[in-house]
Amino acid sequence: MSSNLQTIKVACSNCSLRELCMPVGLDDQQLKRIDDIVAVRRKVKRGGTLFRNGEAFTSLFAIRTGFFKTCVATEDGRDQVTGFQMAGEIIGLDGIVNDRHTCDAVALEDAEVCVMPFERIEELSREVTALQTHVHKIMSREIVREHGVMLLLGSMRAEERLAAFLLNLVQRLHARGFSQSELVLRMTREEIGSYLGLKLETVSRTFSKFVEEGIVEVKQRHVRIVNTEALKRIVNSQQACH
Structure with missing residues (x-):
């Protein structure tokens, strides 16, 4: 050591x-x-x-x-x-x-x-x-972050969880001077699933759905958010339901 x-x-x-x-x-x-x-x-x-x-x-x-x-x-x-x-x-x-x-x-x-x-x-x-x-x-x-994760896991559908995760990640990276729309995922799909309480297949399927809908572009670990507003709408639709 x-x-x-x-x-x-x-x-x-x-x-x-x-x-x-x-x-x-x-x-x-x-x-x-x-x-x-x-x-x-x-x-x-x-x-x-x-x-x-x-x-x-x-x-x-x-x-x-x-x-x-x-x-x-x-x-x-x-x-x-x-x-x-x-x-x-x-x-x-x-x-x-x-x-x-x-x-x-x-x-x-x-x-x-x-x-x-x-x-x-x-x-x-x-x-x-x-x-x-x-x-x-x-x-x-x-504490606030953990509380947010508990809310995420407690009530959100897969799309909402992944959308919230991507928005949070890009916002933290942006605070460090990186792009507001492009990121390299340092973690595997499996690790994302573990964090969000989702199966690996669900994470992959949800990414594919976002790609089909023109919300994100994905090349292996490179993710480009094409439509930030759409991601925000996915997350906010959850909050509007409560």
Whole structure:
């Protein structure tokens, strides 16, 4: 494991993702103190694990490059995907409650993360209120996201689930400066199905339906959203029914 750790000085102040994972409006001295905390980067190869279910929780991780999935093993030995995380997002919050991680975090492509020791973040949060507020915001966003997934799984048809998933993904990528309509799926159809509570065949069939209706174009993992409004209508028709 130590071979994965590189003690490179990471300057949050110079990082292009700073606006996404650090609070805005810190002065130079406060930023320097955060820079001092985030002293280590860790590389994770595609298919490698950043942390495992049951492992002691010591740090949060800011994803610098790459894409992760979080998953838990079900009682019958299947992997249940609980989320997908991308560059600029913080991963590892699941460990705060019981000081142990409650899921596995697996890299879906070669990735690099900044290691943020949680004790140090807590110490600094007490002095820098902007950081404390930011950590709370990140946690809150995670709760809202999970709530959204529960709604998704509780009441939506397959088309609505996939439409909501694609819209959410493209919106998060757009916040990172990527296209509003084109994306490369880093996860397999099977992993999407696991996350959305759908069988693999249903995911494939729903993608095909969207293609037939001229809503998306799909070439293997490349997806181009041709008609964003149509996707929004599919999701909103569900909400209108309630």
